[in-house]
Amino acid sequence: MSQTYLSLTVELPEDQSEAVQDLLHDAGAMGLEVRDREAPPMPGVRGPNPGEAIVIAYFEEMDTAESAKAEVAADHPDARLLLEEKPQQDWSNEWKALIKSVQVGRLWVGPPWEAESAPQDKIRIVIEPKMAFGTGDHPTTSLCLAAIDAYMTSHPGASVLDVGTGTGVLAIAAKKLGAGRVVGTDNDPMSVELAHENASVNNTPELELSGKELTQVKGPFDLVVANILANTLIALAPLIGPKVKERLVLAGVLAHQKAEVEAAYRAQGLIPEAGAAQGEWVRLDFHR
Structure with a gap:
């Protein structure tokens, strides 16, 4: 099993959040985290700007993550995107801590x-x-x-x-x-x-x-x-x-x-x- 995972952070207008979630799910995301007015972030976790949402998708494979990023960029040109590679262990511990x-x-x-x-x-x-x-x-x-x-x-x-x-x-x-x-x-x-x-x-x-x-x-x-x-x-x-x-x-x-x-x-x-x-x-x- 890979020792790392990939997180794709998407920041965009809140009314586009559901469409991006559907897109990322169909693109092969292992899981999604959504931060918006409906689901405020946990204490200590960065929230979205007013009128926006943050959607974070998790992937195992770089090709899948990059393809998903390209799809989001094409469909939502106003979105701000960040693709990062993180240690698998850190993700597990951070998740459990929440x-x-x-x-x-x-x-x-x-x-x-x-x-x-x-x-x-x-x-x-x-x-x-x-x-x-x-x-x-x-x-x-x-x-x-x-x-x-x-x-x-x-x-x-x-x-x-x-x-x-x-x-x-x-x-x-x-x-x-x-x-x-x-x-x-x-x-x-x-x-x-x-x-x-x-x-x-x-x-x-x-x-x-x-x-x-x-x-x-x-x-x-x-x-x-x-x-x-x-x-x-x-x-x-x-x-x-x-x-x-x-x-x-x-x-x-x-x-x-x-x-x-x-x-x-x-x-x-x-x-x-x-x-x-x-x-x-x-x-x-x-x-x-």
Whole structure:
């Protein structure tokens, strides 16, 4: 295995970020890191200029990286590009240093290398951080975990749907907290694969994890959770709404996006509750 990896840093207008992400993924990137208004960088990490985004793609082969750089330059002439070679070991250590365990209610969620230090009185969930979202330490994930813990305390055996399951952390948490039927869906095959791996590691193989469209998922569910970006939540409102039997929890929403997301679900007959916030991220709670 190569002792180095290649990072291609792309700085460009924020409204071009998604197109560049798709391009880099199709060009063979092993993974992507995005820093923008929707995903602020970790403390100590350089953020983008106002109105811009930073997209960093990781590659193993120089030819692949250079080809990707050329494609981005051709399609996005305003982008500023930097291709660097870095030691493999440094990347691994830096990546691990960003992933921290969290304790939320009855739960401990963390990476494998911190599992031995998990408190004995907590329900332990081990998540291998790879290329899917949801390691527990992001505010939106923590907000959802808190909501699931509170709901399952008073509704043991409830059915749960996790829309955009990512690593599967929310679905796994629901099951470990006493849920009955638990379904997790994601349109990214890599996320579904990783969610299955994490379900196995956490002894929750009975989870229904797949890439099914919501129209193919039999419902409704007592609790529906969706931790995805605001624009996607709005687009999916007509599909998510009918799946809610009693309670809906939404995250991935910044404070300035709250009103628009809330309106989309009011239109589905759902009634807003107080919700919660962590920093600039908000959680929207509804009941039927």
